[in-house]
Amino acid sequence: MPACKMPRLHAHQIRHDALIVACPTVSYESAMKEEFLHYVWQHQYFDKNDLRTETGELITVLKPGHRNADAGPDFLNARLQIGEVEWNGAVEIHLRASDWLRHQHQTDKKYDQVILHVVYTADQAIQRTNGSGIPTLALAPRIALSLVNSYRNLVELPAASATLPCAALLSQVPVITRTMMVERALLERVEQKADAMTAVHAQLGDDWEATAYHALAAGFGFKKNSEPLARLAKALPLAVVRRHRHEVRPLEALVFGQAGFLAETEATATDDYIQELRREYEFLRHKYQLAATALPAHEWNFLRLRPANFPTVRLAQLAAVLHARPVLFNALLTAGSVQVLEQFFAAPVSDYWRQHYQPGRPGKVPALGRGSVHLLIANVVVPLRVAYARYVGQPELIESAVALLEQLPAEHNYLTDQYEAVGFAHRSAADSQGLLSLSRAYCQPRHCVRCAIGSRILQQNLVVR
Known part of the structure; x- marks a missing residue:
């Protein structure tokens, strides 16, 4: 096995239970995505006992911050106590600390507000644009091995083996969670189409x-x-x-x-x-x-x-x-x-x-044909009405627009059929649109940590001290 640099560990961190205590090898890091660390930080799914920076300062997470959907640091409005000082600012997350330099954050003033750099592997000290150092927290020795393995089992499944990466694990997920996730995916799909209508409307x-x-x-x-x-x-x-x-x-x-x-x-x-x-x-x-x-x-x-x-x-x-x-x-x-x-x-x-x-x-x-008319209703009429409802501020019009999808028959294709085969409800075009969105936005790109179904499965394998 090639040599690797071990993150700085304190005596309390060396355990023989479900926590990772071995060197974080390339096999783990290569399979991992930053969004997994976003998920871990957002939900604080790691061992917080005697939490310290790479230089040994004690960290208390008072507020992890909220995800930033725009350019700039990953989490905004975080509140942390580092050593004796309470800080309010941003948190940036990378797999390796050196990614800070690879992404040129050391020259970008938007990242001067970062108060903590959260990484899987701390391989390099980093600085702001003025040269001041930023505290770094390495999560590799603090994330439950069972959680990492569960994540890897989801994202490493060959794309051709299943439309739904977690198909074999669905028994761990309540039906209500699956239903709500399909509804969420449906609304996201409708909103995306409505965004396109809004852009045309402005033009x-x-x-x-x-x-x-x-x-x-x-x-x-x-x-x-x-x-x-x-x-x-x-x-x-x-x-x-x-x-x-x-x-x-x-x-x-x-x-x-x-x-x-x-x-x-x-x-x-x-x-x-x-x-x-x-x-x-x-x-x-x-x-x-x-x-x-x-x-x-x-x-x-x-x-x-x-x-x-x-x-x-x-x-x-x-x-x-x-x-x-x-x-x-x-x-x-x-x-x-x-x-x-x-x-x-x-x-x-x-x-x-x-x-x-x-x-x-x-x-x-x-x-x-009737089927073509139904596609026009789903892909034109519904998002057009949703775009207008948002424009005039009438959310009840959004509900009536989505209700049209519930009046349409289900759309059967090779994707929806596979979801139906593993127990997903598929009664109307609303279900069809939700399942298609679930597949394209979550399952195919393996964004399991963003999905309520995947998140529930990961929680079943969580051990946090």
């Missing part, structure tokens, strides 16, 4: 009708074409759409022309309707000076899509909604049920697009 000068238009356009992309459809909404301003939404032909000319689908091809050379749209578009693009913002056709994705999901079909469906619904935002905001929203999206496409998948290529095209 559009606080215009909620324009925000609804942009959100619907991106939503009709259904992942594969969400990005080009979002750009199409920018390339075709709502003000122009409003002037022509009462007539199908000019509206479709604008939509398909700005999307780049009206260029003459062999398939459209003898297609009378597309020829009409092209002539209409040529006139309108000059009138509104749209040519510079039009999208090229090659930016749209057709690969591995069924014809019913082709972007040309989605554009026709979007045009149908824009034509049939003169007011977007108020209708989406006030709809009291999923059934009302299903009627909102039940706008029939024009005769041409009932019979064509692409310009000049005939074929019978199904209407916008």
Whole structure:
């Protein structure tokens, strides 16, 4: 075994129970993440008996501080007594003390407020920008070995072996804890989507009708074409759409022309309707000076899509909604049920697009499916309503928005099926969205210490003196 530097230990720290007393080897440190030490410090899950700095000063933790989500030290407003002096300030956490230098904190004045450097391994003394030393606390000899091993068992599990790292340990977790964590993950997912809506709303000068238009356009992309459809909404301003939404032909000319689908091809050379749209578009693009913002056709994705999901079909469906619904935002905001929203999206496409998948290529095209409508409700309507509720300060609107998800059927895919197989409730789209968020934000990146389920499992293996 390679030699390593042992942190300074005091006689009381050398135990033969569940505390780590051996040299903190690379095998532990390489598997550990700083967020584990954040968790340990936040909850004070370490031996605090005769707690001392590396220079031997006695430490009393009066208040560990609160997590900082912005740039700067990890914990703010901590209150500590170090030696004879009581300090108020920040706590910074690293795996190794030398990470302070690697992250260039010695030149960053934001870190001058740090009163304690908490590390797993103290391998170097560190200073503030003015050269004054910062007390260091090494946690390696103070964290229960059982807690470290439990953490390693979670984060080191091969990604392909299970969607849920703690699947085999779920019996240790009460059902209420699992349920509340899924609900928390759901709200986080909705809030993230609402943040995106809020950003669009700000870019559009606080215009909620324009925000609804942009959100619907991106939503009709259904992942594969969400990005080009979002750009199409920018390339075709709502003000122009409003002037022509009462007539199908000019509206479709604008939509398909700005999307780049009206260029003459062999398939459209003898297609009378597309020829009409092209002539209409040529006139309108000059009138509104749209040519510079039009999208090229090659930016749209057709690969591995069924014809019913082709972007040309989605554009026709979007045009149908824009034509049939003169007011977007108020209708989406006030709809009291999923059934009302299903009627909102039940706008029939024009005769041409009932019979064509692409310009000049005939074929019978199904209407916008119920499943697609439900995805639009989950990914557009709900976050749009949550963003508005936060904007006007009406939290009850958030509850009514999330309640729409509870009216939608569960979404089944390989991720949700695996959670359902190990006992998670999966009754509605609210459960589906929560499970997807749990997987992507916690389980896949192995952020177990941030998860109530993982935290509960770690607590079962905790020994703190």
